[in-house]
Amino acid sequence: MTPDDATLVVGATGTTGSRTAAQLIGAGRHVKAASRHASAVPGAEPVRFDWYDPASHVEALDGVDRVYLVPPVGDPGPASVMLPFLQQARAAGVHRAVLLSSSAIPEGGPAVGAVHQALPGLFDEWAVLRPSWFMQNFTGTHVHARSIREHGSILTATGSGRVGFVDADDIAAVATRTLIDDPAPNADLILTGPEALSYDDIATIVTEVTGQPVAHHHLTYDQFRDRLTAQVSPEFAAMLAGLDRAIAEGAEDRTTDAVQRLTGRPPRSFREVAEREMARQ
Structure with missing residues (x-):
């Protein structure tokens, strides 16, 4: 990396993209902040970027030697637009690419799993970040956060299954290190918080932090899928409900040391994040 090289952050106004851009800028890096409307990000060079508009890709890549990739939201087959962009x-x-995926999606799996599988063949320097569910799902604009604020409830089909929820700031800290540090990880990194919690545990912590009662309501897979179908396509609703069912069966009941290894500090707990972010609401 030379002083003139830029890091392209795709999705720079999103949950992890905005935090990654800010941390890169704080580290003195030149950041091109890519979003559909070239929105201003403090300290970054704004650039218009749309996964579905190849004409926007040329300017976005000008002067760039590494990229942080957030897949197009809600696209069940993002490889069709992401792989041509990565080849370009x-x-x-560009010689280093860091891809945001999910702990629920393995290499070669559905959705962004195909991009994960292709990445090492495209770049000598790479990393795939596979975070567990975001802690900010309960503190930001996610449906769970809105339900907590408006109804004092969280609705899932996760049963008593536990999740290693992770702070989006910790994801961004890992993204920053994987973009800056040498050598590149060239690895698949599952990112979690310090403990696995059930949604009942989350409701209890939010109640204690905010002083407002919050309950976790247990739905069946069919009930949850049908609720989601009112908001998204039936196929996407079935996939999302299936992720909840996988949690109920123990698929996300784990923690890793990846945040500690990559950043040199332990990941933040959900209680810490709730106290930091829910006090602002």
Whole structure:
């Protein structure tokens, strides 16, 4: 990396993209903040970027030597737009790519799993970040957060299954290190918080932090899928409900040391994040 090289942050106004851009800027890096409307990000160079508009990709890649990739939201087959872009990026001189995926999606799996599988063949320097569910789902604009604020409830089909919820700031801290540090990880990194919690545990902590009663309501897979179908396509609703069912069966009941290893500090607990962010509401 030279002083003139830029890091392209795709999704720079989103949950992890905005935090990653801010941390890169804080580290003295030149950041091109990519979003559909070229929105201003303090300290970054704004650039318009739309996954579905190849004409926007040329300017976005100009002068860039590494990229942080947030897949297009809600696209069940993002490889069809992401892989041509990544091939173009490599041809344009990008040599490091860091992909945001999910702990629920393995290499070669559905959705962004196909991009994960292709990434090592496209770039010599790479990392795939596979965070567990975001703690900010309960503190930001996610449906769970809105339900907590408006109804004092969380509705899932997760049963008593536990999740290693992770702070979006910790995800961004890992993203920053994987973009800056040498050598590149060239690894698949599952990111979690310090403990696995059930949604009942989350409701209890939010109640204690805010002083407002919050309850976790247990739905069946069918009930949860049908609720989601009113908001998204039936196929996407079935996939999301299936993720809850996987949690109920123990698929996310784990923690890792990846945040500690990559950042040199322990990941933040959900109680810490709730106290930091829910006090502002």
